[in-house]
Amino acid sequence: MAIDPDLAELAAAHGVATGYNDGDRRPVEVDEEVIVEVLGLLDVDASTPAARTEALARTRAEAARGLLPGTIGTRTDLTYPLPAPGTLTAEDGSVREVTELSGLEPGWYRLTVPMLDSAGSASAAQQQVTVVVAPATLPATPRSWGWMLQLYALHSQQSWGIGDLGDLRDFTAHAAEQGASAILLNPLHAITPVPPVQPSPYTPSSRRFTTPLALRVTDLPEYAAADAATRAEVDALRPETVGDRIAHDRVWAAKRSAAELLWRAAGRPEPVDPSPDLVDFATYCALAERFGGRWSLWPEELRHPGSPAIAEQDLGPRIAFHGWLQQRVGEQLASAREAARGMALGVIGDLAVGCDPEGADAWALQDVLRLDVTVGAPPDAFNQRGQAWGLPPWRPDRLAETGYAAYRDMLRALLGNADGLRIDHVAGLFRLWWVPPGRTPDRGTYVHYDAAAMLAVLTLEASRAGAAVIGEDLGTVEPEVTEALHSRNMLGSTVLWFARDLDDRLMPPAEWPEEAVATISTHDLPTAAGFLTGEHVRARADLDLLDDVPAEERRAAADREELVGLLVAEGLTSADAPDEELVVAMHSLLAGSRCRLVLASPYDVIGETRQPNLPGTIDEYPNWRLPLPLSLEELRKDQRVTRVVAALRSGGR
Numbered sequence: 001m002a003i004d005p006d007l008a009e010l011a012a013a014h015g016v017a018t019g020y021n022d023g024d025r026r027p028v029e030v031d032e033e034v035i036v037e038v039l040g041l042l043d044v045d046a047s048t049p050a051a052r053t054e055a056l057a058r059t060r061a062e063a064a065r066g067l068l069p070g071t072i073g074t075r076t077d078l079t080y081p082l083p084a085p086g087t088l089t090a091e092d093g094s095v096r097e098v099t100e101l102s103g104l105e106p107g108w109y110r111l112t113v114p115m116l117d118s119a120g121s122a123s124a125a126q127q128q129v130t131v132v133v134a135p136a137t138l139p140a141t142p143r144s145w146g147w148m149l150q151l152y153a154l155h156s157q158q159s160w161g162i163g164d165l166g167d168l169r170d171f172t173a174h175a176a177e178q179g180a181s182a183i184l185l186n187p188l189h190a191i192t193p194v195p196p197v198q199p200s201p202y203t204p205s206s207r208r209f210t211t212p213l214a215l216r217v218t219d220l221p222e223y224a225a226a227d228a229a230t231r232a233e234v235d236a237l238r239p240e241t242v243g244d245r246i247a248h249d250r251v252w253a254a255k256r257s258a259a260e261l262l263w264r265a266a267g268r269p270e271p272v273d274p275s276p277d278l279v280d281f282a283t284y285c286a287l288a289e290r291f292g293g294r295w296s297l298w299p300e301e302l303r304h305p306g307s308p309a310i311a312e313q314d315l316g317p318r319i320a321f322h323g324w325l326q327q328r329v330g331e332q333l334a335s336a337r338e339a340a341r342g343m344a345l346g347v348i349g350d351l352a353v354g355c356d357p358e359g360a361d362a363w364a365l366q367d368v369l370r371l372d373v374t375v376g377a378p379p380d381a382f383n384q385r386g387q388a389w390g391l392p393p394w395r396p397d398r399l400a401e402t403g404y405a406a407y408r409d410m411l412r413a414l415l416g417n418a419d420g421l422r423i424d425h426v427a428g429l430f431r432l433w434w435v436p437p438g439r440t441p442d443r444g445t446y447v448h449y450d451a452a453a454m455l456a457v458l459t460l461e462a463s464r465a466g467a468a469v470i471g472e473d474l475g476t477v478e479p480e481v482t483e484a485l486h487s488r489n490m491l492g493s494t495v496l497w498f499a500r501d502l503d504d505r506l507m508p509p510a511e512w513p514e515e516a517v518a519t520i521s522t523h524d525l526p527t528a529a530g531f532l533t534g535e536h537v538r539a540r541a542d543l544d545l546l547d548d549v550p551a552e553e554r555r556a557a558a559d560r561e562e563l564v565g566l567l568v569a570e571g572l573t574s575a576d577a578p579d580e581e582l583v584v585a586m587h588s589l590l591a592g593s594r595c596r597l598v599l600a601s602p603y604d605v606i607g608e609t610r611q612p613n614l615p616g617t618i619d620e621y622p623n624w625r626l627p628l629p630l631s632l633e634e635l636r637k638d639q640r641v642t643r644v645v646a647a648l649r650s651g652g653r
Contacts, residue, residue, distance in 0.1 A: 003018050003029070003032055003035070004032065004052075006052050006053065006056050007032060007035060007036070007046055007052060009056060009059075010039065010044065010046055010052060010055055010056050010059060011035050011039060013059045013063075014039060014042055014044055014059075014397075015396055015431075015447055015448035015449070016035055016038050016039055016042070016445060016446075016447055016448075017030060017431070017445050017446035017447070017448065018030050018035055018445075020378065020445070020446055021478075022378065022379070022380060022476070023380040023475075023476045028378070030445040031443070034436070034439075034443055034444065034445050035445060037436045037439075038434055038436060038444075038445055038447060039055075041370055041372075041373060041434070041436060042395070042396075042397060042447075043397075064116075065115050065116050065117075066083035066084070066115065066116040067115065067127060068082075068083070068111075068113065068127060068129050069129070069400050069450065069453075070129060070130065070397075070400035070401045070402075070403070071129065071130040071131075071132065071399070071400045071403050071404055071450070071453050072101065072111070072129055072130070072131045072132070072453070073132045073134070073450065073452040073453030073454070073455065073456030073457065074101055074104075074131070074132070074133055074134070074452065074456060075133065075134050075135070075136050075456065075459075076104065076105070076106060076133060076134070076135055076136055077136040078102070079100055079101065079102040080100060080101035080102070081100050082098065082099060082100055082101065082111075082113060083113065083116060084113055084114050084116065085097060085098065085099045085113075086098055086111050086112055086113035086114070087111070087112045087113075088101075088104075088109050088110070088111050088112075088131070089109060089110040089111075089112075090105075090107060090109055091107050091108050091109070098111075101131060101133070104131075104133045105133065106133050106134055106135045106460055106463060106464075107133055107460070108130070108131070108132060108133075108403075108460075109130070109131035109132075109133065110128065110129070110130065110131070111128070111129040111130075111131050112126055112127070112128055112129075113126065113127050113129065114126055114127075115127055130403030130404070132404070132453060132456040132457050132460060133456070133460070134455070134456040134457075134458075134459035134460040134463070135459060135460070135463050136488070137459075137487070137488050137489040138459065138462060138463055138468065138469060138488060138489045138490060139489065140489050140596075141345070141468050141489065141491055141515075141596045141597055142181065142344050142345075142596070143596050143597075143652070143653055144180075144181035144182065144344050144345065144596070144597055144598075144653050145179075145180060145181060145182075145591065145597070145598040145599070145600070145648040145649070145651075145653045146175070146180045146181050146182030146183055146184065146343075146345065146597065146598075146599050146600075147171075147175055147180055147182070147183050147184070147599060147600055147601070147602070148183075148184040148185075148519065148599040148600070148601050149163075149168070149171070149183060149184065149185055149186065149601075149602070150163075150186045150523060150603075150612050150624075151163040151164075151167070151168055151185050151186060151188065151214060152186070152201070152213070152214075152246060152624065152627075153246075153602075153603075153612070153626060153627050153628045154167040154168070154171060154627075154628060154632055155167070155241070155627050155628065155631055155632065156170065156631055156632035156633060157631070157633060158216065158218065159216065159632075160216075160217065160238050160239055160251060160254060160255060161239045161240075161241050161246065161247060161250065161251040161254070162213055162214075162246050162248070162251045162627075163214070163627075164213075164214050164215060164216040165214050165215065165216055165219075165329070165332035165333055165335070165336050166216035166218075166219050166332070167216075167632055168183070168185070168214075168333075168336040168347075169332075169335055169336040169338075169339045170339075170632060171183070171632060171635075172336055172337075172339040172340045172343075172347065173339040174636055175340075175343075176339065176340060176342050176343055178645050179645070179649055180343065181343050181344035181345045181597070181653075182343060182344070182345035182346065182347075182348055182420070182597065182599070183340060183343075183346070183347050183348065184348045184350070184422060184470075184517075184599055185347065185348065185349060185350055186201045186350055186523065187201040187202060187204060187207075187349070187350040187351065187352045187424075188201070188210050188211050188214055188333070188349065188350075188417075189201060189204030189205070189206060189207045189209070189210070189211060189352060189355075190204060190205050190206040190208075190209040190210055190211050190212070190281070190326075190360065191204065191205050191211050191212070191213060191252070192205040192285075192288055192293040192356065192358070192359055192360065193212070193252070193256065193285050193288060193289065193322070194288050194289060194292065194293045195249045195252070195253070196248075196249055197213070197248040197249050197252050198248075198356065199246070199248050199623065199624040199625055200613075200623065200624050201350075201352065201624065202352045202353070202424065203352070203354075203355075203356050203389075203390065203391065204352055204355055204356060204359065204361075205284075205355065205356050205359030205360045205361065206281055206355065206359060206360040206361045206364075207351065207352060207355055207361055207410055207414070208277060208281065208361060208409065208410050208413040208414075209278075209281050209326055209360070209413070210326065210329045210330060210333060210417060211329075212252075212255065212256070212259070212325050212326075212329055213248065213251060213252055213255065214329065214332075214333075215255055215259065215325070215328065215329050215332060216332060217234060217255055217258045217259060217262070218234070218235075219332060219335075220259070220262055220328055222262035222263065222265065222266040223262055225266065226262060226265050226266075227265075230261060230262070230265045233261060234258045234261055234262060237254045237257050237258045237261075238254065239251055239253075239254045241627075244626065244627065244629075245622055245625045245626070245627075246624075246625045246626070246627055248625070259321075259325055259328075260321065263321055263324060263325075268317060268320060268321070269320070269324055270320040270323065270324065271320065271323035271324050271326070271327045272327065274323050277364070277409065277413070278323050278326060279319065279323065280305050280360075280364045281322070281323075281326070281360050281364065282318075282319040282320075282321075282322035282323040282326070283305065283310060283315060283319055284305075284359075284360040284363050284364065285318070285319075285322040285360065286313075286315040286318035286319050286322060287302060287310070287313070287315065288360075289318060290313070290315075293358060294358040295358055295362070295363045296357075296358060303363070304363075304366070305363060305364050330417060333417050334417070337417075337418070337419060340419065343419075345419060345420055345468055345597070346418075346419030346420065347418055347419050347420075348418060348419060348420035348421065348422055348468065348470065349414050349415075349417060349418035349420070349421050349422070350421075350422045350424060351410075351414060351421055351422065351423050351424060352391075352424055353375065353389070353391060353424050353425040353428050353432075354375055354389065354391025354392060354393065355369075355391060355392070356390075356391075357371050357374075357390070357391070357392045362392060365406050367398065367402075368394060368395055368398040368399060368402060368406045369392045369393065369394060369395065370392055370393055370394075370395050370434075371392045372392075372436075372437040373392055373393055373434050373435065373436060373437065374388045374389060374390050374391060374392065374434075374435045375388075375389055375391050375392070375393045375428070375432045375433055375434060375435070376388040376389050376433050376435050376441045376444065377433050377441070377475075377476070378433055378441075378442065378444065379441075379442050380475075380476060385440065385441060385442055386433075386435075386440070386441030386442040386444070387441050388435045388440075388441040393428075393432045393434060393447070394406075394407065394449070396447065396448070396449045396450065399449075399450075399453075400450060400453070404453060404454075404457050407454070407457055408457050408461060411457065411458060411461045411462075412461055412465075415461055415462060415465035415467050416465070418467065419466075419467055419468070420467045420468035420469065420470065421462065421467055421468075421469055421470070422469075422470040422471075422472060423458075423469065423470065423471045423472060424472050425472055426471030426472055426473050426477075426481060426485065427473065427477045427478070427481050428449075429449060429451055429454040429455060429458070429481075430448065430449060430451045430454075430478070430480070430481055430484075431446040431447060431448045431449060432446065432447055432449070433445070433446055434446070434447045451484065455484060455488065459488055459490075468490075468491070469485075469488075469490040469491070470490065470491045470492075470493065470517050470597075471485045471490055471491065471492055471493065472493050473485065473492045473493055474493055474495060474498060474522070482513075485515070486513070486515040489515070490515075491515055491516055491517050491596060491597060492513060492515060492516045492517070493516060493517055493519070494512050494513060494516040494517065494518045494519070494593075494595055495518075495519055495520070495521060495522060495525065496518070496519070496520045496521070496563075496586065496589070496590065497520075497521065497525060497526070497531070497559075499512055505562075506562055506563065506566045508566065508569070508570065509570070509589055509590070509592050509593030509594065509595075510592075510593070510594060511594075512593045512594050512595050513594065513595065514594045514595065514596060515596065516595045516596065516597075517595060517596075517597045517598070517599055518590045518593050518595035518597070518598045518599070519590070519598075519599050519600075519601070520586050520587070520590065520600075520601065520604050521601065521603075521604065521611070523611070523612040523613050524611070524612075524613050524614075524615050525611060526611055527601070527603045527604050527608050527609060527610070527611050528582075528583045528586055528603075528604035528607075529579060529583065529604070529607040529608060529609045530608075530609040530610065530611055531556075531559070531560065531563075532560055532579045532582060532583075533579070533609055534553060534556045534557070534560075535609040535610065536556070536611065537549070537552045537553055537556045539610070539611075539614060539621065540552070540614070540616075543614075543617060543620050543621065545616055545617070563586075564577075564582065566589070567582065567585045567586065567589060570589060570592070572585040572588045572589060573585035579607070580607065580640065583604060583605070583607065583640075583644070584640075584643050584644055584647050585647075586604070587600055587604075587605075587644045587647045587648055588647040588648075588650065588651070590648070590651075591647055591648045591649075591650060591651025591652075591653060592651045593651075598648060598651070598653065600644055600648060602628055602630075602635060602641075603628070605638075605640055605641055605644045606628070606629065606630055606635070606638060606640055606641070607640070608626075608628065608629060610622075610626055612624060612626060
């Protein structure tokens with residue numbers, strides 16, 4: 001049934017999709033009921049014919065007045081026309097008269113333009129607009145190779161039950177000696193500092209701050225300065241690793257207690273020159289300790305960072321502790337980056353697609369987030385009911401109204417702690433699948449963002465930081481997303497399992513895209529050994545996640561045969577080679593590809609069959625809790641690592 005034309009016009013004006021193409025590129029219409037509901041979440045009432053008519057009249061009137069968007073994103077090589085001459089103020093305070101936006105240096109500007117009257121002439125009323133001018137491209141990424149790490153999975157003789165920033169420093173120093181150019185990390189976003197600790201790095205409390213779980217307590221200057229008795233008390237808190245699972249709650253309890261001992265012994269120092277954002281984050285942490293990790297259940301007067309009631313809580317010492325802790329974590333991360341100084345790219349951080357709706361960012365940034373919505377994905381061949389990730393989206397209208405300040409500040413915080421940035425689900429800069437409150441994942445629709453503005457902010461801030469950008473553009477991603485990345489010298493993602501042509505056949509590496517990062521797998525997919533042995537089928541079968549296990553086993557066997565056939569055709573191995581040889585050949589395949597950057601994972605290199613995360617599960621599978629089977633000291637000596645490094649370097653990298 002055709003959608004109401006007025007509703008379609010209203011939805012288009014506010015970026016709400018009335019239809020989309022599914023994973024097979026077939027058109028799907030969105031129910032009018034869902035469209036109306038999502039418009040309502042953007043404060044547009046389309047619930048009745050009368051309300052729809054009124055909302056549409058306002059939308060048309062604004063268009064007739066020549067109103068510009070609240071924020072304009074453009075590039076140095078583009079021209080943006082203006083409806084009337086205006087005044088442009090640069091970051092240094094200089095002012096110029098402009099009739100169009102062209103020939104500008106990269107930077108942030110404030111534009112003042114007159115509004116148009118009903119006759120189309122300039123009126124006395126004025127509009128203030130934020131302008132973001134980005135360079136046309138980032139510098140090209142050199143042809144090279146590196147490692148991708150789930151940092152929590154590392155462990156050494158010095159770490160406390162979870163991979164830490166000392167492990168990262170040591171791993172990075174050794175990787176630099178091997179000739180690696182980059183270390184890509186899982187998100188190191190901050191946790192809520194009360195149990196239960198969220199193990200998934202992709203459901204963080206804050207994307208602007210760093211997890212204290214990664215702190216190495218014994219590297220703190222306060223530990224070095226402490227007396228022997230205090231150091232002994234700290235040492236006694238070290239948690240023992242039990243079994244083959246990372247115990248996040250136990251590790252955090254030990255590290256928090258040890259850090260507090262040292263902080264008190266040092267005279268309870270406060271953070272040096274804390275930013276307002278750090279104060280907000282530390283305040284959230286202090287309130288969470290007192291009232292629990294779900295701020296929506298706190299006393300109502302404490303549910304907003306601007307509330308004067310917060311000052312009455314006497315949180316000063318706890319705010320100081322959490323602020324100090326963040327600064328110490330930042331120093332250790334900087335030390336790890338220093339070990340990568342000789343690398344072409346360095347340490348690359350990872351930006352999760354969203355944050356915990358009960359976490360620090362949701363509390364501090366609730367004015368620009370839609371907290372009762374979860375983002376996800378529409379139904380596809382792998383998830384026929386769709387997906388809901390439990391993460392609230394940015395409100396595109398509020399981002400534009402506020403000059404993308406929250407998004408900009410988040411990027412600055414991340415780029416201040418990394419040499420590059422991977423954007424998880426980079427299609428989210430263009431559109432996100434919104435699932436309204438109380439709805440199942442299939443009852444949602446896409447909400448579009450101003451991709452020009454989102455990309456301009458990202459490109460400008462990355463350029464200023466001298467950082468590379470990688471976009472995770474896997475799955476159902478519209479071609480314009482990848483094209484936008486490549487045109488800006490940002491890298492896309494190519495995964496061996498998915499590198500297929502239009503006939504669904506594995507492509508030879510000579511046909512892979514150049515502007516991409518090549519990997520064997522990802523954290524959500526089978527490891528190399530898991531793929532070769534069919535572990536990914538067994539794991540899902542054991543959890544009763546498959547409707548037809550024999551069919552999946554046949555498909556897995558056929559996929560293995562096809563992959564081995566490609567490796568043989570490329571002259572990298574023989575058909576009867578053992579799995580360990582096939583793993584080396586896979587890395588040689590990647591190294592010989594056109595892709596600018598190739599990343600290897602320790603999981604693949606040392607034959608781990610279990611993947612870090614099994615989508616569709618929570619506690620049924622030990623997601624994000626699996627340590628590497630070898631210690632950091634053992635990894636350095638393992639001959640499989642030596643052979644893979646040689647294979648990666650043989651590709652002219």
